[in-house]
Amino acid sequence: MANVIFDNITFRYGSNxxxxxxxxxxxxxxxxxxxxxxxxGKTTLVRALLGLIRPETGSITVGDRVLFDAKKRINVPAEKxxxxxxxxxxxxxxxxxxxxxxxxxxxxxxxxxxxxxxRAMHALEQVRMTEYxxxxxxxxxxxxxxxxxxxxxxxxxxxxLVMDEPITNLDAKLREEMLLExxxxxxxxxxxxxxxxxxxxxxxxxxxxxxxxxxxxxxxQYGTDEEIILHPANRFTFExxxxxxxxxxxxxxxxxxxxxxxxxxxxxxxxxEAAQGGYELGVRPNDIVFDSSSPLRAxxxxxxxxGSEYNYFLTLGQKQIxxxxxxxxxxxxxTAGEGETVGIRFLNTRFYPARKGGTSA
Amino acid sequence: MKFRSGVSAELAAVxxxxxxxxDKVMTVVCFILLLIIVVIPIVMIIYNAFFNEGKLEVEMFVxxxxxxxxxxxxxxxxxxxxxxxxxxxxxxxxxxxxxGRSDIPAKGLMRALFxxxxxxxxxxxxxxxxxxxxxxxGYINKWLVQLFGLKGMPININSVWGIVFVExxxxxxxxxxxxxxxxxxxxxxxxxxxxxxxAKQRQVIWKITLPLVKPAISAGxxxxxxxxxxxxxxxxxxxxxxxxxxxxxxxxAVIYNSGGxxxxxxxxxxxxxxxxxxxxxxxxxxxxxLSAGNYDIIKGKSMRPTLIKLRGxxxxxxxxxxxxxxxxxxxxxxxxxxxSFLKAYGLPLEFKNFTLAQYEKVFSANGTIDSxxxxxxxxxxxxxxxxxxxxxxxxxxxxxxxxxxxxxxxISMLPYxxxxxxxxxxxxxxxxxxxxxxxxxNTIWIILVAYLARYLSFSMxxxxxxxxxxxxxxxxxxxxxxxxxxxxLADITLPLIRPAMVSGFFLIFLPAMREVxxxxxxxxxxxxxxxxxxxxxxxxxxxxxxxxxxxxxxGIIIILNTIVTKLTKDRKGV
Numbered sequence: 042m043a044n045v046i047f048d049n050i051t052f053r054y055g056s057n058x059x060x061x062x063x064x065x066x067x068x069x070x071x072x073x074x075x076x077x078x079x080x081x082g083k084t085t086l087v088r089a090l091l092g093l094i095r096p097e098t099g100s101i102t103v104g105d106r107v108l109f110d111a112k113k114r115i116n117v118p119a120e121k122x123x124x125x126x127x128x129x130x131x132x133x134x135x136x137x138x139x140x141x142x143x144x145x146x147x148x149x150x151x152x153x154x155x156x157x158x159x160r161a162m163h164a165l166e167q168v169r170m171t172e173y174x175x176x177x178x179x180x181x182x183x184x185x186x187x188x189x190x191x192x193x194x195x196x197x198x199x200x201x202l203v204m205d206e207p208i209t210n211l212d213a214k215l216r217e218e219m220l221l222e223x224x225x226x227x228x229x230x231x232x233x234x235x236x237x238x239x240x241x242x243x244x245x246x247x248x249x250x251x252x253x254x255x256x257x258x259x260x261x262q263y264g265t266d267e268e269i270i271l272h273p274a275n276r277f278t279f280e281x282x283x284x285x286x287x288x289x290x291x292x293x294x295x296x297x298x299x300x301x302x303x304x305x306x307x308x309x310x311x312x313x314e315a316a317q318g319g320y321e322l323g324v325r326p327n328d329i330v331f332d333s334s335s336p337l338r339a340x341x342x343x344x345x346x347x348g349s350e351y352n353y354f355l356t357l358g359q360k361q362i363x364x365x366x367x368x369x370x371x372x373x374x375x376t377a378g379e380g381e382t383v384g385i386r387f388l389n390t391r392f393y394p395a396r397k398g399g400t401s402a
Numbered sequence: 403m404k405f406r407s408g409v410s411a412e413l414a415a416v417x418x419x420x421x422x423x424x425d426k427v428m429t430v431v432c433f434i435l436l437l438i439i440v441v442i443p444i445v446m447i448i449y450n451a452f453f454n455e456g457k458l459e460v461e462m463f464v465x466x467x468x469x470x471x472x473x474x475x476x477x478x479x480x481x482x483x484x485x486x487x488x489x490x491x492x493x494x495x496x497x498x499x500x501x502g503r504s505d506i507p508a509k510g511l512m513r514a515l516f517x518x519x520x521x522x523x524x525x526x527x528x529x530x531x532x533x534x535x536x537x538x539x540g541y542i543n544k545w546l547v548q549l550f551g552l553k554g555m556p557i558n559i560n561s562v563w564g565i566v567f568v569e570x571x572x573x574x575x576x577x578x579x580x581x582x583x584x585x586x587x588x589x590x591x592x593x594x595x596x597x598x599x600x601a602k603q604r605q606v607i608w609k610i611t612l613p614l615v616k617p618a619i620s621a622g623x624x625x626x627x628x629x630x631x632x633x634x635x636x637x638x639x640x641x642x643x644x645x646x647x648x649x650x651x652x653x654x655a656v657i658y659n660s661g662g663x664x665x666x667x668x669x670x671x672x673x674x675x676x677x678x679x680x681x682x683x684x685x686x687x688x689x690x691x692l693s694a695g696n697y698d699i700i701k702g703k704s705m706r707p708t709l710i711k712l713r714g715x716x717x718x719x720x721x722x723x724x725x726x727x728x729x730x731x732x733x734x735x736x737x738x739x740x741x742s743f744l745k746a747y748g749l750p751l752e753f754k755n756f757t758l759a760q761y762e763k764v765f766s767a768n769g770t771i772d773s774x775x776x777x778x779x780x781x782x783x784x785x786x787x788x789x790x791x792x793x794x795x796x797x798x799x800x801x802x803x804x805x806x807x808x809x810x811x812x813i814s815m816l817p818y819x820x821x822x823x824x825x826x827x828x829x830x831x832x833x834x835x836x837x838x839x840x841x842x843x844n845t846i847w848i849i850l851v852a853y854l855a856r857y858l859s860f861s862m863x864x865x866x867x868x869x870x871x872x873x874x875x876x877x878x879x880x881x882x883x884x885x886x887x888x889x890x891l892a893d894i895t896l897p898l899i900r901p902a903m904v905s906g907f908f909l910i911f912l913p914a915m916r917e918v919x920x921x922x923x924x925x926x927x928x929x930x931x932x933x934x935x936x937x938x939x940x941x942x943x944x945x946x947x948x949x950x951x952x953x954x955x956x957g958i959i960i961i962l963n964t965i966v967t968k969l970t971k972d973r974k975g976v
Binding site: 091092093118119120121122123124128129132135136145149150193197 | 873875881883884886889894897898
């Protein structure tokens with residue numbers, strides 16, 4: 042078990058600063074998902090951790106080992122860092138059999154033949170690939186190659202496993218299976234797993250802790266999935282994790298209104314800074330409930346039944362908003378039909394300064 | 403996010419200490435080797451064309467460029483190249499369409515046969531045609547005169563048209579191979595839609611098929627153009643006797659006549675500059691045209707195109723194709739073999755005049771075995787060195803990507819644009835004692851150096867293409883798994899590109915075995931190559947002996963080609 046500390050990491054690619062004094066501590070023995078939009082610098086961070094690129098400033102520590110320190114001029118080469126990695130494109134060596142692929146890290150550690158075979162087979166067992174030991178990668182499906190890559194990362198028993206978008210290329214069902222498997226592997230090994238993805242859905246499914254990175258490469262929130270969903274640190278997190286509706290607020294002579302193409306009086310208690318206008322109200326689709334007594338009236342454009350919930354598109358003023366109604370809520374309050382006008386009430390509202398250049402629904 | 407793979411260059415510092423950085427070493431080695439092999443000879447040509455004993459002296463250059471004989475040679479070069487390109491392209495496209503798109507029988511066999519001219523040395527073909535249609539003594543000419551009681555020889559191969567004819571018969575495969583593969587990868591629905599829209603078969607060919615394969619046609623055509631501009635063998639064998647010179651043969655003549663004196667070599671250098679300018683113009687043209695017309699209709703995967711029924715034309719066209727093959731492949735071959743059995747050149751081709759004595763003579767002569775040994779030695783050595791050096795350059799350019807990688811790439815491809823004759827002059831100027839007292843003249847090493855420069859781009863191209871397929875994460879994965887940089891190269895990258903390296907070797911070895919253009923200017927008394935030996939035997943009038951050695955050479959080439967095809971086939975199975 043080992044924690045990972047990124048401290049003050051800066052990395053520039055030419056004149057383009059990818060990471061600017063980035064710091065993050067990954068707790069020991071947890072699955073931590075690093076989530077962020079494509080191009081935000083997640084992969085750069087991983088490459089710095091692996092020793093494939095050298096940051097300009099800062100330090101990287103895994104457990105009690107300093108892997109990189111710009112000030113003390115420490116830079117442990119990639120091959121000595123002892124980190125298990127599953128690359129996005131698997132990087133399974135096409136000219137080696139599955140067993141050779143998985144044995145390779147042990148071979149480089151100069152282990153005995155007997156031990157190498159034993160441990161490699163054990164790693165293959167863990168990903169349920171033993172019967173393919175003598176296959177070449179081109180005889181395997183994408184999911185199977187993925188497992189080989191995972192086995193290869195597992196085989197050295199390192200304290201830290203890094204997975205960079207390991208399941209993006211798999212189909213939905215296999216993705217689900219692999220997530221469960223990663224969770225089981227972590228339970229068995231107790232290793233720290235740093236899981237990189239831009240897909241918040243799989244992150245939510247897998248992680249103990251989540252780190253959200255913004256487009257500009259800064260860390261915007263670190264916490265459990267629950268904290269992040271329930272208490273998003275800022276608008277970015279709120280918008281990035283899950284679906285959201287935004288309604289712009291405007292201060293007019295007749296009072297505070299929602300600017301939804303037409304002014305609609307705002308019936309809510311609004312924090313003082315937001316009451317001056319120039320703010321937006323953010324609300325999740327499942328935090329909007331039907332309430333005939335509410336003064337906010339909206340028309341139902343469409344209703345789709347999704348098995349466990351109803352998904353509505355409503356028009357408020359001239360703005361479309363999305364509403365999710367759980368089965369339980371539908372039983373107790375009843376559903377709304379297309380074309381009906383309903384009263385709606387917002388729960389768990391948040392207020393964020395409006396973004397320049399308009400808002401998104 | 404995409405990252406350049408070169409960042410691994412920054413991995414070497416451990417605990418603050420700088421280690422010897424492999425990437426940097428490789429980059430530096432690359433630059434130095436290319437400097438020695440490629441840059442110095444080229445610089446020496448330009449320098450010596452314009453400078454004499456350290457002083458600028460343009461007179462000699464101007465004199466050479468304006469001399470009528472040289473201007474005539476330049477005019478011939480252009481005329482032959484343009485004619486050969488036009489005719490070769492028409493022939494290549496026609497047969498490509500016939501074999502790629504029509505229902506002509508025996509396609510597989512014919513395709514294989516159409517590729518033969520590609521591996522057959524053109525100067526041997528020129529020798530064969532000279533035996534048949536020489537303006538004074540050609541066998542078939544004499545036979546025709548007898549048969550029809552003609553006054554003069556009906557066909558004179560020792561003419562510009564004769565040279566064009568022989569070049570066309572060896573160069574049309576350039577277009578043929580390009581176009582056949584383009585036709586096979588073309589989406590057949592494009593043609594089908596035209597038919598459905600009401601176009602006639604003829605219109606489809608002219609309005610749809612041909613425009614779509616235009617990029618392939620122009621690529622092949624320009625390959626013919628540049629190759630023909632630089633070509634030495636055919637014009638020297640057919641044109642020399644009648645005083646028809648092209649720039650490459652003129653360069654040879656100038657140096658040969660001056661007895662290898664420095665002045666002669668300088669004049670050659672001036673002419674070389676002229677030739678390089680012409681070839682460079684053609685290459686620039688090639689780049690322009692190739693970058694202009696690119697349609698995205700040719701799919702990577704192969705589809706089954708609809709075959710056009712030839713109906714009544716089937717048998718005549720089939721016969722025409724067979725006749726062409728016989729004419730350009732079989733006839734010259736048979737002629738060389740027949741002549742090789744003659745007691746003396748000029749005797750009628752009758753059985754009583756046949757003997758094996760020529761083979762005996764050839765092989766008991768000192769030079770022959772030596773020449774085969776020399777050719778094998780330089781070809782194999784050049785092949786092996788280029789295989790590694792080309793891979794090194796490709797690795798530096800593709801993976802390390804140092805500053806100035808563009809320069810590196812251009813330098814390594816440069817000799818591709820430089821005619822073999824010109825390269826030899828550069829090598830002579832550079833390595834006959836003028837630089838650091840290194841004198842390789844008259845040794846086998848000067849030929850080797852020239853071959854390295856000439857063929858480096860071949861192996862670099864194949865290795866480069868292979869390296870592009872090796873994603874950098876494969877090497878990185880090895881690093882993370884505990885392999886040092888060197889180990890990751892040895893364990894991952896090299897095994898993955900090994901097949902490409904091997905085929906790069908053969909791409910060099912095979913043409914080097916039959917090479918004559920470069921070595922004809924470089925050979926010394928004991929360093930004749932196989933090509934040079936045949937050439938000089940013929941030059942000395944020992945035509946049956948030359949034919950005998952040519953027969954042996956062709957045998958060697960066929961055997962080597964068969965082995966290579968076998969090898970490459972076997973490897974695919976793994």
